[in-house]
Each structure stands twice: as structure tokens, then as C-alpha cells.
Amino acid sequence: MATAVLDLDVRHLPAGLHGLQGRDRALALLRLGGVPAGEVYLPVVDGTIDGAQLRAAVASVMAAAGSEPWLAGYLASDAARHTGASLPSATVAVCTRDRPEYLQRCLQALMRLEDDGQEILIVDNCPSSDATRQLALAAAEQRSVRYLREDRPGLNAARNRALQEARTEVVAFSDDDAVPDPGWLRALLRNFDHPLVLAVTGLTMPLELETEAQEWFERVSRFGRGFSRIVFDSATHNPAHAGLIGTGANMAFRRSALDFIGPFDDALDSGTPTRAGGDYEMFSRVLASGYRAVYDPAALSWHCHRRTWDELRQAMYGYGVGIFAAWTRSLLDGELSVLRAACGWMWYRQFPALPLALLGHSGITPRDLLLAELRGCMAGPWAYFASRRQRRLTRACRL
Amino acid sequence: MSQAATYRADNRMDTPPVSVILLANPHAPRRGRRGARGARGGEAVEGLRRQRYSLGGIQVLTPLPSESLPVSTTGELLVFLDGDLDPMPTFVAAHVGAHSPGAGQVVIGYSVPRRPGPTDFVSLERRAWWEDHFYAMRQRGHRFAYDDLAGSNFSVPTVLFRRLGGFDPTLADPLAQVLDFGVRALAAGVPFVHAARAAAYRRAAWQLPDVLAQDRRRGRVDVVLAQRHGALRGRPLIAGASGCGGESTISTEWPLATDTLALGLRPLLACLERLRLRGAWQRLYAALRCHAYWRGWRSGGDPPGIAHRQVPALSGTTGGAFAPRTIEISLHHGLAAAERRLDEERPAGVRLRLGQQLIGEIPARPGAEPLRGVHLRSALATELAGPLAQALQRHSLDGPAGQLQLHSPLLSLLQDLAP
Structure with a gap:
């Protein structure tokens, strides 16, 4: 049986949840004031989650772990709002290869981002058709969207192209199979206020858990890194364990990283014999060079995990x-x-x-x-x- | 006194004349063979030539050790700058712009390490330390302290500088002069502010011998400061030194043996760095720095007192300048009310309660400014976040919740969820 994925604001919990037929449990993301504060698995009986059970589970999660990091974040961001510090300018880059159906959903989500004048770059890596370009052109009618074709195969080659082409201080990367939350970009950008922070990642939750493969992916290789903000540097974290920082599906880099630590290694990640590891190696280099990376769960994105066992x-x-x-x-x-x-x-x-x-x-x-x-x-x-x-x-x- | 240069651009009558005083930097990194540490001002003078400040004049001066202020100083505003820093073109203008008319404040600029720079562990550690130091100053809730002046990039109106007695030329060390001035300024109630745009770059790299020499020097300076200012007595002031365990006693009791050991251990740091054993490297590095600091501390004062980390006061010094006054505030009436009370009373420390429950304390900090309302939220968001969350939960369950006016969705949530 599948798992329903829910997004709940704990201040406005429903009396009960219905219509979840075909699911035996639900994974609920709990938000407080719009900010992710915790998650809880809930049993589904006859397509329904009981209201009292829901409130009890939420209360125990929030009391146990959710309140302190959330409170710290609330007071800190409250203080930050008073400083009037402006966010750095940003570009959103989506690197894609022949997956227009995924890209369309991602673009729809990007259209819902708060409009701070950010440009959206679609980097089309070695395309075999014109479909991605057509999508980008259609999206450009609503927002500032630019289409780039990158003929060197590889995700890291596409990421480097985005860093080179962007005209802003920060480039935020989303995978084409991800669906960023409306507050995603601003939440990422808030973390660049320290000059040593070169990279920021966010919380990536599963978009759906409909198949066994998706359930297992979430169990053995989940993208989420918890609900507390973490600052990584080489004094406290071994750069070789850079996987703790986050994932390439939901990350942002200062463009000056190109000058400070060099570009992404284009011999790594999808589209090359190495298949992955491009983001990992870059995070590792950030730490080893004395810079910092921040994981901020407020920067929320939803990721569509592999659906079939073979893909997994x-x-x-x-x-x-x-x-x-x-x-x-x-x-x-x-x-x-x-x-x-x-x-x-x-x-x-x-x-x-x-x-x-x-x-x-x-x-x-x-x-x-x-x-x-x-x-x-x-x-x-x-x-x-x-x-x-x-x-x-x-x-x-x-x- | 030597006058390095005087630059005059198109005079604009609304901009005050500025005197830039080049200092011997207390934290200067190694400068290779040129050995130009101190107030030679090569990079600073070069940078000052490029200033975009349209002036009543920038006068660049280098004081002698015996001077509180060079007698030929003509500026209305004094900008103190480490001679090894390379100021950005807007440096002087940013310092001038940060002074509100009649505010009588000290403006601290941003002495920024170059990026990218050397990637050896010592340089990375020093760069991170300085960046954190200035990042903290940029936060709204930063509590300024006298050693925020250690970056050797700050400005003071000339009138205020003279009123506070300027630098004390009887102090041999320029770092001691700067820090002593900072203590007196804060004791006199002078506000400190930070101007990030008043930036100057450090070009050179740090090397281990320089860092250890500076730590040793800082130990000596701390003894001098503690002798002059009672509140600073008996407290190691360098970052990390308070965390030294046995090193402090061993370093002060058996100096020769520990000096030899420290010298012998230095090459091990390079090995650990090559092997990228960061944890071991950090522990050894911290121990060597602690040793250097405590050796400086010992050489700076009376050995019997030093051994117990207590410095006797000199007669006629400011023993009571920082007599700490701690008050108690309940957050019952909300954060805004608590902030107002802190602004009115300006205590040295505060104990925070929520009803009958103690949340914690923002302690009195010798050498720091008295508390202001703006310090409250940052303290609650960091070291007191855990206790506050617990107190909120307990209070919402047990206390008179209706009286709370904290604008916190968490509180409402906890109230909603209470059985």
C-alpha cells in the first residue's frame, strides 16, 4: 500500500482527513508559520485519519523536537527583518535533459515563487528534441525565463554553464523533477548573509510515495536532513562527509565560488560515467577551502523519487x-x-x-x-x- | 611625529576634514622579507590615495609611541587604520557617513581578509575568526565590547577622542593603547557602531609564528588592562583561552619545559595538516595558542598572582567602572515591554523569567556595553532558545496563559495543543 504525503499547518489542523483510500499511512510535513518544523507518520484507516489522533501526534512531535529550532529561527529571522538587510540577487537554474513532463511541473512551481526579479535559466543538456525549448519559450511569456542549450553532456557541465551565464550574485539550482515551495528561493538567499557561506541547501521532501520503490528510496537515501538549520565548516565537519549538507536538487551557490574554489567538476554526475557525486564533491571542496555551507529546512522543495524498482x-x-x-x-x-x-x-x-x-x-x-x-x-x-x-x-x- | 602625506581633492565645504592615523597593527600577519609590520603604512597610504571622498582634506599621520595624538592633527574626525590594511575607495567616505551629527560615537570599520587567500589551516582559521568577528558586529543584537576595536579600523570625532583622554602614551604596546581606549570609551557611555562599508582589505597571509607571537602579546596586554581596569581582573580575555584546561597552569608553572615542548610540537602541526587530520590539528593548535597566551600573561605581570590568574589592581585605577548591575525581567508582558525596560535601565546583566519560571540569564560581561533592548531577541534566539521553548511549554500548561503577549505562533500553538 502507498503512503499519502500531506502538507499541514499545525495552527490550522483539520478535524480529520478523509479521501485517502488506497493508502495505509501518511507522511505529514508540519509547518509552523509557513516554516517546516517537523514531520510525522500517521496511520490511515479506511481512507481516514482521525482528528484526535492527528492532534495528539502533532503535539508530541512539536513538543519533542519542533519547538526549539523553530523558535530560534523565528526569533532570529524576526531580528533579521528589523535590520532591513536586503537579499542578494539570484538566478534560478534548472538543468534538464529530455524530460519535458517533469520540467513543466517544475516550471509551474517556479512561476509561483515570490517575484523578486529573479531570472530562470533552463539549461537544456544535449537535447534530442525541441520540447524543452518550447516549454521555456512558453514560460518566458509569464516570467523572465532564458533558454540555454549546452551540448557538452553532463549535469555538472550544465551547472557550470548556468554559473557562467547568470548575472546575479547567487545561482539557485533545482532539479527538473523537483517542485520548489513558493518561499524556497528567499529562504535559501537569507543564508548568504555571512561572507564565508558559499553554498546553501534546503529541505527536500518526497513529492509522492506511491510505489514501493519510492518508499524504499525515502527510507534508504532520503534527501531531507532534518528540521534544524545547520552550518557546516571544516572545523566541525569533515569535508569528506559532505553528503550531510544536502543535495543538488535543492541548492544554491554564490557565483564567486567559481573564482574561489573553481567550477563543478564536469567529469562527475549524471551524463558521465560517474553518474552522480557532482554536488557532493563541490560541497566537499567548499568546506576544504575554508568556506561554509548551510542547510536550512525553511528552503523547502518536493522531489519526485524514482517510481520503478529498476530505476531505484x-x-x-x-x-x-x-x-x-x-x-x-x-x-x-x-x-x-x-x-x-x-x-x-x-x-x-x-x-x-x-x-x-x-x-x-x-x-x-x-x-x-x-x-x-x-x-x-x-x-x-x-x-x-x-x-x-x-x-x-x-x-x-x-x- | 612623521607626516606621511596630505591629500586634498576638490574641497566641499560640507565634508569635514579627516585625519587618518596609521597604527601599528596588533594582529598583522607576516609580511615576508620586507618585514614591514607596523605603522609604515605602505598599503594603507596607497589605498588612501584612491579615496573617493571629496574632502576638506585627508591628512595621513603616523604617531610616535609617546604621543596620545600627533600635535599636527587637523581633522574633525580621526580614522585609525592599521598600516597594513588596504582601504577600499569608499573607506573614508563610509566612516564619515556613519557618524550621526552630534552622536559622539565610535565607528568600527570592516577589516576584511582577502578572498580567495592562502588555504593553509592557520590562514583559514584566522580568516574564519575575523569574518565571524565582523559578522557578529553586523547583527542587530550585537553587544559591543572594548576588544571590538582590535581590528584597528575605527573612527572617532576628534573632540570626543580628546575628551576621553586619547590613547595613553605610557602604555608601551599600541594594542594596549587601543584596547585601553575602548574600555574607557564604553565606561563613559560612548556608543559603538559598525560600518561594514568602511572596509579595508588584509593582503598578507597568517603564519603560525605570527599567530603565537600575537597570542603571547595579547596575554601581556591583558595583564596590563586587568591592572588598570578592575572588572577585567582574573579573566582570560583572548578567545578560547578561557577554555584552556591544564595548559594554563603548566605553562605558567613550568615555562621553560613547556616552551621547549611547544617548539617541538610545532612541526607536528604541519604533519597533521598534510594528512588532513583536522580534529587533531585543531586540538594541538588550540593548545599551542593557549600556551602562548599564558606565557604572555605570566611575562606581563606579577608571577605569584599570575599563577592564580589574578592580577592585582594598580592604585588609582578604574576598579569600579564596571560594577555589574543585574536586574530581573519577566517576559509576561511580551518582548517589546522587556526590550523597553532594558533600554531604560541599561543593566549589565539580566535574569529572564516567564511567570515563576526562570528562563536563563544574559550575564554581565566585563568590558562590554550595558545591555540594550536590541540584545534581547538575539540572546533568546541563540543560547536561550532551548530554555525559552521549555518555559513556554511549561507556562502554557501551568501558568496564566492569557496574560502572555509574546507575538509567537509557537505560544499559540502550545496553548492550542494543551490538553
């Missing part, structure tokens, strides 16, 4: 490849701490789960997903070298 298995394999490819790149940069991180990853994450998965224990990551990730980890370093070689050859051919 491919994604897990890709994450394995990507993370080890990213670590390989960091190692080549002299970041020796990745050796410890890689060993820790294997020792604490993979090895304990593997025998249980092989024995078919319930509640453990399914065997095929775990093995796919493990195979990806093994392939990661070689994929990185292959990707670099491919890049060099492509450049040489162009010259």
Missing part, C-alpha cells in the same frame, strides 16, 4: 559510483581524509547491513539495492578516471 536500483548503483568517484577526485586534490571516510562508509554502512540483507532480514535495505550500491562503490574510482579521459578526448577533438 540504477540510482543506488549511481550513488555508489558517484560518491567514490567524488572521493577519488578529492584524494587527487590531496584530501587524505577521504581514505578514512571511505573505510568508515564500508565498515559502518555497508558491511553490517550486507549479511542481514543476504539473509533476507525484513527492515534492512533490500539485497539487490545494497549490492547495487556496493558494486557502484567499487566501480567509482575507475569511472572517474574513465570520465576524465573521455573529457580530455572530447576537448582534444574539439581543438
Whole structure:
């Protein structure tokens, strides 16, 4: 059975929730004053969530964990409002490749962002049709939307193109399969008030949990990083563990990052043999260079996870490849701490789960997903070298 | 006294003449072979040539150690600038613009480390420290303290500077002169403000020997300040030194042995950095800095007293200048009322309650300005957020909730959800 995904304001809780037939539970995002403050799983019986049960569950979540970080954020942002500090100018970039149906939904969400004059860049990576361009042109009638075609394959190549083409201080990136909340951009931008903050990420919640693959994705590789704002720097966080910072589906970078730490590594991430890890490696470089990254749950976006099991298995394999490819790149940069991180990853994450998965224990990551990730980890370093070689050859051919 | 230069642009009568006094920077990074640390002012003078300030004149002066203020000073506004800082073109204009007419305040500029810069761990740590220092000053609820002047980029109206007695030339160290002035200014009720646009860049990199030398110097200066100003007595003032454990005692009791050990451990820092063992590097770095600070502290004063981290007062000093006065406020009537009361009473510290429940305390801080209303929300949003949330929950369950006027959806929520 599927899980319903709900978005509730805890100050206006309904008397009960109905019409959830076909779901045996619900994941509710709890907002307080519009700001995400917690989440709760609720049982669904005959398509209904009982009102009293809902209020009790919400009260316990808010009392346990939700109030303190929310209160701190409330008072801090309240104080910030009094300073009148202006937000930096921003561009929203969506890098996409032949997925017009996803992009359309993403664009609709971007049209609902508060209009602070931001430009939306659609970076069309190696397109096989004109569909993305047509969508961008249609959207340009409502807002400032610019279409860019990037013929070098790879998500990181597209991200670099967006950083180069943007004319603003900050570039916020959304995946085409994400649906940003109306307050997403402003929430990201508020965190750039410290000069050392180069990157900001936000809370990414599942848009739907309709299939088993989506449920498992949310269990084993969820994008959300909790409901407290976290500032990452190399004094408190090992740059090799940059995955804690957030995901590329919901992130923003200062454009000066290009000058300070260099562009995204175009040998990494989707569209290359490494399949993933481009955002991870960039976050890692931010920390290793003495800058900071901030995770702010107020910057909310919804992500449509892989729907089929095969897609999920491919994604897990890709994450394995990507993370080890990213670590390989960091190692080549002299970041020796990745050796410890890689060993820790294997020792604490993979090895304990593997025998249980092989024995078919319930509640453990399914065997095929775990093995796919493990195979990806093994392939990661070689994929990185292959990707670099491919890049060099492509450049040489162009010259 | 040496006069470095005088620049005159098109005179505009509405802009006051400004004297820029170049200081020997207490926190100057290493400058390589040129060894130009101090008030030579190479970069500052270069930067001052590019000022966009249309002037009654910018006079650039370098004081001698024996001078409170160079006698040839003609400016109505004094801008003190580290000779190693490179001011932005709008630097002087931003300092002038930040002074409200008749306000009689000290304006602190932004001494910003260059980005990108060196990426060795010491440089990164120092850059982060300075950026955090100025970031804190930019926050509305920042509580200014005398050592906010340590960036050596600030301005004072000449009349106010003279009224406060200027720098004390009997203090040998320029850093001590600056900090001592800061203590006296705050004790006299002079407001400090920060002007981020009054920016000047640091070009050079920090290196470990410089950092440790500065820590040692800071230890000596703190002893001098503590001898002069009673409230600062018995308290290590450098960031992090208060967290030193056994190092402080060991460093002051067995100085020779610890000096040798510290010297021997320095190369280990480079090894840890090469291996990117950041945690171990930070612990060793902090220990070396603590050692340097306490060695400076010991060399700065009376050893028996120092060993117990207590500095005897000199006769005739300002022992009671910061006698802390702590009041108690209940948030019953809302944050705005509490803020008003703080503005009226300006206490050194405050204990906060919600009904009968104690939330916590914003403590008296020696060498800091008295509390203002604006300090309340930032304290509640940071160190007191947890206790406040707990108090709100307890209060909404037990207390007379109807009297609360905090404009907080959380409070309403907690009231709504109370059984």
C-alpha cells in the first residue's frame, strides 16, 4: 500500500482527513508559520485519519523536537527583518535533459515563487528534441525565463554553464523533477548573509510515495536532513562527509565560488560515467577551502523519487559510483581524509547491513539495492578516471 | 611625529576634514622579507590615495609611541587604520557617513581578509575568526565590547577622542593603547557602531609564528588592562583561552619545559595538516595558542598572582567602572515591554523569567556595553532558545496563559495543543 504525503499547518489542523483510500499511512510535513518544523507518520484507516489522533501526534512531535529550532529561527529571522538587510540577487537554474513532463511541473512551481526579479535559466543538456525549448519559450511569456542549450553532456557541465551565464550574485539550482515551495528561493538567499557561506541547501521532501520503490528510496537515501538549520565548516565537519549538507536538487551557490574554489567538476554526475557525486564533491571542496555551507529546512522543495524498482536500483548503483568517484577526485586534490571516510562508509554502512540483507532480514535495505550500491562503490574510482579521459578526448577533438 | 602625506581633492565645504592615523597593527600577519609590520603604512597610504571622498582634506599621520595624538592633527574626525590594511575607495567616505551629527560615537570599520587567500589551516582559521568577528558586529543584537576595536579600523570625532583622554602614551604596546581606549570609551557611555562599508582589505597571509607571537602579546596586554581596569581582573580575555584546561597552569608553572615542548610540537602541526587530520590539528593548535597566551600573561605581570590568574589592581585605577548591575525581567508582558525596560535601565546583566519560571540569564560581561533592548531577541534566539521553548511549554500548561503577549505562533500553538 502507498503512503499519502500531506502538507499541514499545525495552527490550522483539520478535524480529520478523509479521501485517502488506497493508502495505509501518511507522511505529514508540519509547518509552523509557513516554516517546516517537523514531520510525522500517521496511520490511515479506511481512507481516514482521525482528528484526535492527528492532534495528539502533532503535539508530541512539536513538543519533542519542533519547538526549539523553530523558535530560534523565528526569533532570529524576526531580528533579521528589523535590520532591513536586503537579499542578494539570484538566478534560478534548472538543468534538464529530455524530460519535458517533469520540467513543466517544475516550471509551474517556479512561476509561483515570490517575484523578486529573479531570472530562470533552463539549461537544456544535449537535447534530442525541441520540447524543452518550447516549454521555456512558453514560460518566458509569464516570467523572465532564458533558454540555454549546452551540448557538452553532463549535469555538472550544465551547472557550470548556468554559473557562467547568470548575472546575479547567487545561482539557485533545482532539479527538473523537483517542485520548489513558493518561499524556497528567499529562504535559501537569507543564508548568504555571512561572507564565508558559499553554498546553501534546503529541505527536500518526497513529492509522492506511491510505489514501493519510492518508499524504499525515502527510507534508504532520503534527501531531507532534518528540521534544524545547520552550518557546516571544516572545523566541525569533515569535508569528506559532505553528503550531510544536502543535495543538488535543492541548492544554491554564490557565483564567486567559481573564482574561489573553481567550477563543478564536469567529469562527475549524471551524463558521465560517474553518474552522480557532482554536488557532493563541490560541497566537499567548499568546506576544504575554508568556506561554509548551510542547510536550512525553511528552503523547502518536493522531489519526485524514482517510481520503478529498476530505476531505484540504477540510482543506488549511481550513488555508489558517484560518491567514490567524488572521493577519488578529492584524494587527487590531496584530501587524505577521504581514505578514512571511505573505510568508515564500508565498515559502518555497508558491511553490517550486507549479511542481514543476504539473509533476507525484513527492515534492512533490500539485497539487490545494497549490492547495487556496493558494486557502484567499487566501480567509482575507475569511472572517474574513465570520465576524465573521455573529457580530455572530447576537448582534444574539439581543438 | 612623521607626516606621511596630505591629500586634498576638490574641497566641499560640507565634508569635514579627516585625519587618518596609521597604527601599528596588533594582529598583522607576516609580511615576508620586507618585514614591514607596523605603522609604515605602505598599503594603507596607497589605498588612501584612491579615496573617493571629496574632502576638506585627508591628512595621513603616523604617531610616535609617546604621543596620545600627533600635535599636527587637523581633522574633525580621526580614522585609525592599521598600516597594513588596504582601504577600499569608499573607506573614508563610509566612516564619515556613519557618524550621526552630534552622536559622539565610535565607528568600527570592516577589516576584511582577502578572498580567495592562502588555504593553509592557520590562514583559514584566522580568516574564519575575523569574518565571524565582523559578522557578529553586523547583527542587530550585537553587544559591543572594548576588544571590538582590535581590528584597528575605527573612527572617532576628534573632540570626543580628546575628551576621553586619547590613547595613553605610557602604555608601551599600541594594542594596549587601543584596547585601553575602548574600555574607557564604553565606561563613559560612548556608543559603538559598525560600518561594514568602511572596509579595508588584509593582503598578507597568517603564519603560525605570527599567530603565537600575537597570542603571547595579547596575554601581556591583558595583564596590563586587568591592572588598570578592575572588572577585567582574573579573566582570560583572548578567545578560547578561557577554555584552556591544564595548559594554563603548566605553562605558567613550568615555562621553560613547556616552551621547549611547544617548539617541538610545532612541526607536528604541519604533519597533521598534510594528512588532513583536522580534529587533531585543531586540538594541538588550540593548545599551542593557549600556551602562548599564558606565557604572555605570566611575562606581563606579577608571577605569584599570575599563577592564580589574578592580577592585582594598580592604585588609582578604574576598579569600579564596571560594577555589574543585574536586574530581573519577566517576559509576561511580551518582548517589546522587556526590550523597553532594558533600554531604560541599561543593566549589565539580566535574569529572564516567564511567570515563576526562570528562563536563563544574559550575564554581565566585563568590558562590554550595558545591555540594550536590541540584545534581547538575539540572546533568546541563540543560547536561550532551548530554555525559552521549555518555559513556554511549561507556562502554557501551568501558568496564566492569557496574560502572555509574546507575538509567537509557537505560544499559540502550545496553548492550542494543551490538553
